[in-house]
Amino acid sequence: MKALFPPFDVSLESEMLEPLDFNRRSRLKEIDRSFKAEILNVIRLTDMEKLFQVRILNADESERFAFLPGQFVMVEVPGYGEIPISISSSASRRGYLELCIRRAGVVTGALHRTRRGARIGIRGPFGTHFPMETIKGHNVLLIAGGLGLAPLRASIFAVIENRADYGNVDILYGTKSPDQLLFDYQYEEWSRIDDIDLRVIVEEPNERWFGAVGLITELLDEIDVDPQRTFAIVCGPPVMFKFVCNRLSFLGMPMQRMFVSLERRMHCGTGKCCRCNIGSTFTCVEGPVFDFWTVMNLKEAI
Amino acid sequence: MLFRCISKKQLRSLVEMFLDSCNVIGPKHVATGLSGQAILHYVPVTSFDELDLTYETTEYSAKQWLLPFKETKSSFQFTDDDWSQSIEYDRDPRVLVGLHACDINALLKLDKVFARDFFPSPHYISRRRNTFIIGIDHEPCDGGFCRSLGSDTATRGFDLFLTDIGDRYFVAVGSDRGFRALQQVEAREITDRDTHDYLVERQRLADIVQAEVPVHDLPNLLDIEFTSQVWQRWGRKCLSCGSCAMVCPTCYCYGVTERVSMDFEQGNKQRQAYSCNLVDFAEVAGAQNFRPDRETRLKYRYYHQHRGFVEIYDEPKCVGCNRCGRTCLAGIRPEAVISDLQMDGQT
DSSP: OOOSSOOOOGGGSHHHHSOOOTTOTTSOOOTTOOEEEEEEEEEEOSSSEEEEEEEESSHHHHHHOOOOTTOEEEEEETTTEEEEEEOOSOTTSTTEEEEEEEOOSHHHHHHHHOOTTOEEEEEEEESOOOOHHHHTTSEEEEEEEGGGHHHHHHHHHHHHHTGGGOSOEEEEEEESSGGGOSSGGGHHHHHHSTTEEEEEEESSOOTTOOSEESOHHHHHHHSOOOTTSEEEEEESOHHHHHHHHHHHHHTTOOGGGEEEEOOOOOSSSSSOSOTTEETTEETTTTOSEEEHHHHHHSTTOO | OEEEEEEHHHHHHHHHHHHHHSEEEEEEEEEEOTTSOEEEEEEEESSGGGOOTTOOOOSSOGGGGTSOSEEEEEEEEEOSSOEEEEOOOOOOOEEEEEEOHHHHHHHHHHHHHHTSSSSOOHHHHHHHHTEEEEEEOOOOOTTOOGGGGTOSSOOSSOSEEEEEOSSEEEEEEOSHHHHHHHHHTTOEEOOHHHHHHHHHHHHHHHHSOOOOOOOTTHHHHHHHTTTOHHHHHHHHHOOOOOHHHHHOSSOOOEEEEEEEOTTSSEEEEEEEEOOTTSTTTTEETTTEESOOSHHHHHHHHHHIIIIIHHHHHSSOSOOOOOHHHHHOTTOOOHHHHHHHHHHHHHO
16 A cells, blocks of 8 residues: 655654744744743732733743734643733843733633743744834834733833933823722833833822823823824724824824734734734734724724 | 546546545535435545535535644643643645535635745645645536636646546646656546547536626725625624534634643643634623624625735635535525625615
C-alpha cells in the first residue's frame, strides 16, 4: 500500500522551525502557541480593576517580544479561555508587560482570583498602534475615559520617555466616580513633569473629592488647542470618544489626527474568527487603533 | 494547463488505487428527503460504486474536510502549579472526489483567508496540502447562481478536474501530483476529437439558463441601504439558527472554547464553527451585545459576503451555490434578498 501523493508535514516547514514571533505576521508559524508568562505582581487599582505585572519566562521569547503603544495581546488562562487585553506598560521594557484587567467575565474572573507566581499564556502582540513616531514634533492631547486609561497609559509612557520629541502635552482623564479612577498613584508623577498638564474630572463626586466635576468635554474647554499642530489620542467608551472627537473636529482638528481604540469580542487575534468585525473591518487586524475619520466610515462602530 | 483523457474505467481504477492508500471522500446518497429528493453528503466511501458523480448538489459543502466544524487548536497538560501546551496538526492524507467548481472556488477563497500572507493557519495548511482534489463538471443545479459570481468554472485549486464527454473524461491536470496519479492509470494524450467534444460539452452547459444575481454594485449598495426596510422585512423571518453558515462553503467564522477533563489533568482549546446569525456572536463581557437584533445580524452576513470580503480580497465571499437558500427554514433566499435590496434602492 503506497501513498499516491507525497505526505506533507507542516511542522517541518522551514518557517515553522523559526522562533515564534507574532510581529512577523506573514510567516507561517504556530500561531496557536502561547508564550508562557508568570504573574509577578497583582496590584489592586479599584474594586473592579487589577493591574497584572507579567514576565515572559523563556529568555529568548522575552527578548524577541516587542510591541508598540496601543497594541494588544491574547491572554490565555489555560482551561478557562483566551481574551484580548491591551498593554498598559511602557513599550521600552522588553519581555515585561502590565495588563490592566477589569473583572467582567469567566477569564477575567479567573485572573482576578490568581496570585503572583501563577502562569498564564500570552500570544501577540496584535493589531495597530498609536502613531507615536508621526506625532513627534507636535503637541499631544491624551484623553481617556474610564477604563480607557489602560490602553492610553502605554502612549503616556512613550511621551514621557521621549519628552523632548513632543510639544505641549495635555492628559485629560474622566470617570464616573472617584472610586473608579485608575492609576491614581501616578498622577502626581505625571503632573510634575514640565509642560505636562494633567486634568482629572469625575461625573459623580463623593465627599472626599475636591477636584473638578463634570464631563470630560468640559476639560477640553479649559485648555488651548492649536488644531493645526496637535494630535489627539482618545480612549474610552464610544459615547465618550464620539463627543470628544466631534468637539476637536469643531475646533478645527483634522479627523485623521485623532486616534481612538475600539474594543470587540475576539477569539483569534489574527483576522480569522470574524468575531471582532465591525461592518467589514477586523478590529484585531485593522484596529484596535483607528483614526477617527475611519471610524466615522465604519458602520455600527459607535 | 495540461490535459489528458481517461476512460470511465480508468477513473474507477484511479479511485480504487486511492481507496487502497487513504480516505476517499465523495458525494454519496445518504438519505431521502420528505419530498422524495435524494440527500447527498461528502462522506468517506469504501468503494467506487458508493459515489454518485452525476449528483446535483450536496446539503453541506466540502469545507468541513478542510475546516472541520470542530477542531482542537491546542491542548494543555496540567501539573501541580504549571502547564504545558501541545499542538497536533491533522496530517491524514485524503482524497476529495467529485467536487463541483463552486466548491473548489470556495476553497480558493478559504485559502486566501487561511493559507496566504497574513497569519497563515498551520492547521488549515496541513489539511489542505494533504488533500487531493478531483473536481467534476455538472449540470447547473436548481437555484444556483454560480455564473453570476464567476464560480461555474474552476481553473485552479484542484489536482484533477473531470468533464464527462460521453464514454470518457476530459481531464484538466492542476498539479504535478495529479499528473503523476494519472500516469498510474496510463491516461492518454488528448486528441482533436477529445478537445472538440469537451468544448461542445462546455458550451452546452453554458447555454443552460440559470438565475442571474448581479453582485457588482453590492459593495456600495450595502452601505447606501444600511438602514433599509428590506433588512427588517427579511430579518423578521430569520430564526437566527445559523444553518446558512453551516452549509455555506465559505463561511468560516468561529468561536474558541476551552474544556477541562474530569480529572483536571488536561484542557482542550477547541475551535468550533459559529454563525454571525447566532444571538451572542458579537456579545462582549458585561453582556453588551453589538448586534442584538436578528435583522442586524442577517444584514451583517450579507455585509461580510459582499462588501467586507470584497474590500480585503477583491471578490465576494459567495460562490452562488444557493445552499443557504435551500437550507433556510424561513425561506430566506439570497437571490431574493439581493434583488429586494437592488429594487429598494431604485424605488
